[in-house]
Every structure is written in structure tokens, then in C-alpha cells.
Amino acid sequence: MKTAWSVEFTRILITLLSTILFGLVSEQWTLSVVIHSSLYIGWNVYQLRTFERWIRNGAPASSAPNASGIWELIVQHIHRTQKANKDRKKRLSKLAGHYHAVMSALPDATIVLNDNLEVEWANKTSQQILGVDPNRDTGHKLTNIVRDTHLQDLLERKNGKDELEMVSPIDPLKTLALTRIQYGKEKTLVTARDISQRIALQKLRKAFISNASHELRTPLTVISGYLEMLDIDDDLPSSMKRIVKNAHLQAVRMDKILDDLLVLSKLEEKGYSEDSGDTVDVPALLNRLVSDFQKTKAKEGHKLELVVQKDLLVKVVEAEFYSLCQNLLSNAVKYSPQGSLIKVCWSLNDTGNACLKVIDNGEGIAPENISRITERFYRANVNRIRKVGGTGLGLSIVKHILENYGGYLDIQSELSVGSTFTACFPRNRIEKT
Numbered sequence: 001m002k003t004a005w006s007v008e009f010t011r012i013l014i015t016l017l018s019t020i021l022f023g024l025v026s027e028q029w030t031l032s033v034v035i036h037s038s039l040y041i042g043w044n045v046y047q048l049r050t051f052e053r054w055i056r057n058g059a060p061a062s063s064a065p066n067a068s069g070i071w072e073l074i075v076q077h078i079h080r081t082q083k084a085n086k087d088r089k090k091r092l093s094k095l096a097g098h099y100h101a102v103m104s105a106l107p108d109a110t111i112v113l114n115d116n117l118e119v120e121w122a123n124k125t126s127q128q129i130l131g132v133d134p135n136r137d138t139g140h141k142l143t144n145i146v147r148d149t150h151l152q153d154l155l156e157r158k159n160g161k162d163e164l165e166m167v168s169p170i171d172p173l174k175t176l177a178l179t180r181i182q183y184g185k186e187k188t189l190v191t192a193r194d195i196s197q198r199i200a201l202q203k204l205r206k207a208f209i210s211n212a213s214h215e216l217r218t219p220l221t222v223i224s225g226y227l228e229m230l231d232i233d234d235d236l237p238s239s240m241k242r243i244v245k246n247a248h249l250q251a252v253r254m255d256k257i258l259d260d261l262l263v264l265s266k267l268e269e270k271g272y273s274e275d276s277g278d279t280v281d282v283p284a285l286l287n288r289l290v291s292d293f294q295k296t297k298a299k300e301g302h303k304l305e306l307v308v309q310k311d312l313l314v315k316v317v318e319a320e321f322y323s324l325c326q327n328l329l330s331n332a333v334k335y336s337p338q339g340s341l342i343k344v345c346w347s348l349n350d351t352g353n354a355c356l357k358v359i360d361n362g363e364g365i366a367p368e369n370i371s372r373i374t375e376r377f378y379r380a381n382v383n384r385i386r387k388v389g390g391t392g393l394g395l396s397i398v399k400h401i402l403e404n405y406g407g408y409l410d411i412q413s414e415l416s417v418g419s420t421f422t423a424c425f426p427r428n429r430i431e432k433t
Contacts, residue, residue: 004073011069015040047071108193109176115186117141117155130192131170142190154180155188165195175199206265213258220258224251260393263323264376267400274406277316279431282346282356283308285318289325290344293333301339304329308346313431314354316405324401327394328358328421335419336362353407353424361418370411374399398423405429 015036023032050065051074057063059082064075103110109126111119119137126132130146137145143152146169154164162181168174174196181189227248230236236244270276290304314321332342345357365373372378377392399409406426413419 004069007072008069012040051075108191111142111190111192113142113155113188113190117143117188119145126192129168129170129174129176129194151178154178155190168194202268206269209261209265213262217255217258220251220255224248224255227251257393260397263397264393264400267320267397267404270404272404272406274428275315277320277405278318279313279315280318280321282313282321282354283310285322286325286344286346286356289322289329293329302333302336303339303341305341305343307343309348312346312348312354314425314429315431316425316429320401320404324398324423325356327398328356328423331394331421332358332360332362332419336360348430349422349424352427352430354427354430355422355424357423358421359418360420364415364417364419365411365413366415370413373411374409 019032019036022036023029026032047065047067050067051071054060054063054065055078059078061079061082064079065071067075103121104123106123106125109128109130109132110123111126111130111132112121114120118139118141119132122132122134122137124134127134132142132145143155148166148169150164150166154162162179164178164180166176166178168176174194176192177195179191179193181191183189227244230244231241231248286306286308290306293302294304329342329344336342340361343357343359345355345359347355347357349355369378374395376396395409402409402423402425406428407424410422410424411419412422
């Protein structure tokens with residue numbers, strides 16, 4: 001760079017010296033300045049014209065202008081930039097090829113849509129399970145290729161769930177799980193996964209639970225009846241009284257487990273619904289529930305405090321909402337010491353959701369168990385469960401009820417301090433008086 005500028009400065013210096021010398025000899029200073037300035041400017045204009053032609057032709061290295069000074073430096077910069085661009089293009093091309101290879105090899109159908117929901121790119125799996133041909137359908141709207149009203153709603157709505165289950169347009173025996181992901185500027189990524197096997201296993205499990213529950217209920221009722229008869233028999237030896245009583249309690253508990261399993265099966269079969277249910281007077285329901293608990297659990301001495309927002313109602317199935325409240329309150333009573341305070345709150349939270357909050361000062365839950373506490377039959381404390389009983393399905397029922405209404409369950413707990421269970425329903429379920 002210094003050499004090129006040195007050449008240019010030398011050229012300017014020579015021009016100035018020549019102008020001065022010519023002026024001294026001829027005493028025609030104006031003419032001397034005009035002639036030498038014209039020569040210098042003309043030479044640069046010629047170089048500029050040559051340089052413009054070279055750029056217009058794509059700046060090939062083989063026909064670069066043969067210049068010196070600053071023009072040579074500019075040509076060198078362009079060569080370096082061209083080389084850097086070529087290297088970057090090679091890297092990007094290799095990366096794009098690798099990306100397309102990875103996307104094409106994905107077992108899930110993957111489709112990229114533009115802001116008009118037109119197909120920009122699709123992998124081979126898309127053709128196999130959705131019927132979207134990467135070559136034929138590029139530039140066409142996905143909703144014109146896969147004609148399904150639920151898919152159209154999924155793609156066009158800005159808010160709400162970004163997932164959808166639908167029957168494959170290619171094979172009616174296949175069930176697909178579609179996911180919509182917004183990215184970049186007005187870009188949409190749609191993925192579809194074949195979940196037919198999972199659906200079949202779920203149906204098999206539901207059928208097994210339903211059949212097993214019904215088949216077990218009759219013999220269990222008979223056993224429970226005989227145990228109850230033995231329990232009230234005055235001729236039964238005192239040594240057998242305790243054994244028979246414990247056996248009867250376990251039979252009753254098993255009957256309750258069968259009931260809860262059937263409830264869970266129905267909730268899973270029902271699934272998510274946006275508008276099911278009727279308006280429920282939650283304050284009245286909670287007053288009734290707390291009153292019933294105070295009567296039935298009076299011997300345990302728990303103090304129940306109820307704080308409700310009286311004008312806050314929700315649209316749900318009343319029996320399911322009652323079951324949710326009952327399970328949360330029953331858990332708080334089971335895992336809190338006698339005489340402790342349990343607080344039940346019903347109000348709007350900071351995000352505008354209607355939330356039922358049950359606060360206790362019981363034994364609490366270890367942090368590693370909180371994420372799994374809503375699993376079926378999960379036991380955070382096996383020894384404690386044997387004392388308090390329970391089916392191990394209550395929180396799982398609560399979770400499924402909330403999910404069916406688009407809500408969620410939040411659990412905050414600390415060992416030896418207590419727990420707070422918050423069941424929240426979305427704003428579209430709220431109705432005020």
C-alpha cells in the first residue's frame with residue numbers, strides 16, 4: 001500500500017515540478033498549469049474508463065487493467081475481495097448442502113413456508129406422509145395441497161396452540177402430529193410426525209385399563225363385602241379384627257384406584273377442548289367443598305381459610321372442576337400436620353388467568369420430585385404414603401383436567417416448610433358476573 005501511494009505521490013510531484021519548470025522557461029504559467037493538469041486528469045480519466053469496463057465485464061483476473069499507483073492498489077483490493085467472496089460462497093454452499101442433506105434425512109416431514117404460506121422447501125418425507133412434492137409443489141400454498149380446515153386454522157391464527165393432530169391425506173390409517181414454528185421474518189416451519197403407533201398403544205392401554213377395571217370390580221366388590229361382614233361379626237376373634245379391618249381398607253383403596261383409573265382414561269380420551277362445559281359458580285362450589293371437608297375431616301383439626309373473588313366464574317364441566325378442587329384440598333390435608341392452616345384462594349393472577357391456589361404448611365416436596373409428582377402412582381415418600389393412603393392418581397387427574405381446558409398446574413414447595421399448588425385456567429375460560 002505504501003509503495004502504491006508513493007508512486008502516486010511521485011507522479012503528482014513530477015507533474016508539479018514539470019509545471020513549474022515549463023512556466024519558468026516559457027513564462028506562460030497559465031498555459032503550463034492547463035497543459036499539465038489536463039495530462040494528469042486525462043491519464044486518470046483513461047484509467048477510470050478502463051477500470052469501469054473491467055468491472056462491467058465481471059472483473060476477471062485475466063484482463064485486469066495494467067496500471068500502477070493507486071489504480072493498481074484498487075485492483076489488488078478487488079482481487080482480494082473476490083477471492084474472499086469465492087471462499088465464503090464455497091463455505092456457504094457446503095454448509096447449505098450439509099443442511100439440506102440433514103433436513104432431507106429427517107424422519108419427520110419438514111416444510112418451509114413464506115409469508116403467503118407458500119411452500120419454499122420440503123424434504124422427501126413430506127411427500128411420503130403429506131403428499132407435498134418438493135419439486136412440483138414449490139411456490140404453491142400448503143393449504144391448497146393439503147385440504148384440511150384444521151390445518152388452515154393452525155397456519156393462519158397468530159395465537160393459540162401450535163400443534164395439531166390430523167389424519168394423513170395420503171394414508172387414512174396414519175395419524176400425524178403437526179407443529180407450527182414461526183421464525184425469521186414472516187417464515188413458518190411446519191413439521192409432521194407419524195404418531196400412528198403411539199395412538200395405537202394409547203388405545204390399547206385405555207382398552208386394557210377399562211377392561212381390567214370392569215373385570216376387577218365384581219370380584220373386588222365381593223371380597224370387600226365379605227370383609228365388611230367379617231369386620232362387624234362379634235364372634236370374630238380379637239386377634240383377627242385388625243387383620244380383617246386392614247384388608248377391608250385396602251379393598252376400599254383398590255376400588256378407589258379403579259375409579260380414578262377410569263376417570264383418567266375418560267379424560268385422556270376427551271382431550272383438549274376450547275369451549276366445552278358450562279359456567280360454574282366457583283365461589284359457591286368452593287364454599288360447599290370447604291364446608292364438607294371441615295365436617296368430614298373435623299377429627300384431624302385442620303383449619304381451612306377460604307379467600308375468593310366472588311365475581312370470578314369459569315366455563316368448565318362442574319364435576320371435573322369439583323374433582324380438581326377435591327384432589328388438591330385432599331392432598332393438602334393428608335400431608336399437613338393436624339391443626340395446621342390450609343389456605344384456599346380463587347382469584348386472577350398477574351397474567352389474567354383464573355387460578356385456584358391451595359397453600360399448606362406440611363412436609364413439602366423435595367426439588368428433584370416436583371417435576372415427577374404428577375406422574376401416575378409416583379411416590380415421593382413411600383413410607384408416608386403407607387400412613388396416609390391415597391391412590392397416587394389425584395395430581396395426575398388434576399393435570400389432565402387442566403390440560404383439557406388449556407390450563408396448567410404450578411407447584412412450589414420447600415421441605416419442612418410447605419407447598420403451594422396453583423391450578424390456572426386460561427382467559428378464554430373466564431366469565432364474570
